Amino acid sequence: MNSFTYTSATAVDAAVREKSTNSKAAFVAGGTNLLDLMKENVERPTRLIGLNKLSDLATIENNPEGGLRLGALATNADTAWHPEVEKRYPLLSQTILAGASPQLRNMATNGGNLMQRTRCYYFYDLATPCNKREPGSGCSALNGFNRIHAILGASEHCIATYPSDMAVALAALEATVRVSGPQGERTIAFADFHRLPGDHPEIDNTLETGELITALDLPAQGFEKNFTYLKLRDRTSYAFAVVSVAVGLELEGNVIKEARIALGGVAHKPWRVVAVEETLRGATATEDNFREAATALLRDAQGYGSNNFKIELAKRAVVRALKQATEMNQPLDANAFLNSNP
Incomplete structure (x- = not known):
């Protein structure tokens, strides 16, 4: 160091x-x-x-739009266990508790969670070329061991994935990122915060020079009745997702009035396709419709050898997550989640 x-x-x-x-x-x-x-x-x-020492950034309180404002310095643990998050945004609570370990969640902050970088092996190995670490040097993962790497939104310059669990739920909830910088304050739609690699994989997000994340705003709609976070990983604790799916549904009987689907572990950012979600609105909550949505969501997926299996895995995960969310009729208690679905 x-x-x-x-x-x-x-x-x-x-x-x-x-x-x-x-x-x-x-x-x-x-x-x-x-x-x-x-x-x-x-x-x-x-x-x-x-x-x-910026204690004002560690609060969790109602925001003017009827949702909740999560301070950037509030810890992941305090956020997951906050009564209003558990009650109104159980998808977010569940997702945070699926990530890292209790010790890390006690230290990690909401703003820092958004800023974490890929866990690509080659990114951490200084002896290998990596465009994210050293632009123009090449991408070792393209023809290397790429089991955990991207199947969506990648480029010839980088196939790394973004590792956050929390961010997958924030994408599904359509959160807003509040930042402060040299030019003052501004907001960034969560879908626009993280970047795909393109020609510049070294740039992870759309923050300008000097900007600091101050808060995350959650909208009023939290999908507190029908939701799930499905995380598929190599072991049941302290492991990053191979594929994950965050789902929020609004149901009227067996008819889907609103649907949100976000994938983790498959791209350079949490992956959503709004057009696919729109096809589910007004549709009945059936496995056939879920399969059609999963197929459409993964239509452009591409494997690179060791990660080819992730395409079919992701399709099955989407169907399973949608079924789980449909079958729920009340918020999931976080303690029950920890005991039954680590």
Whole structure:
């Protein structure tokens, strides 16, 4: 790990100002991903700007649109167990509790969760080419061992996946990211926050220089009655998703009035296709309709050898998740989830 200096910010504008004037500075809160990257010399900031004294960013409260505002510095654990999140957004609570370990959730923050980087083996291995780590060097995963890699939205420059569980639920809920930067405050639709790799896989998101995530806004609709998060992984705890599916449904009898489907573990960002969701509106909640939706959702999927199996796995996961969400008739208790579906 390279040497660095540390300062503790006491105000958002001061933190933004310091970051915007130092291209080698980095914000740090829980540090659950950044410190690993620094230890491996993947990231080498010369200055860390600590955010944990910005207590105003650690609150969870109602927002003006009738939804909930999650402070960027609220921990994943505090968010998952918050009474309003459990009651109104159980999909988000369930999704957070499916990620990492209790110890990490106690440290990791909501803003930091969005900023975590890929767990591609080659990204962490400095001895191998990686366009995300060193633009123009090549992508070792394309012809290498790519079992965990993308099947949607990839490019010839990068087939890495984005690892967050929480973000898959935020995509399905259509959250909004609030940021503060040198030009003031602005909001970013969650669908626009993370980028596909394209020609610049080294750029993970659409934040401008110096911008800091301050909060996440959840809309009023939380799909508290019919929802599920299905996470398929190699072991039942402390593992990233091979494929995951977040589903929120609004049902009227057996008719689907609203549908949201977001995939994790398959692309450079949480994957949604709004046009596919629209085909389910007004349709009956049947397995045949779910299969059609799954096929359409994965129509453009492409495997790269070791990950070919993920295409069929993702289709089956979508069908299973939609069935699970349809069969629910009340919010799932988080303790029950931890005991029955780790």
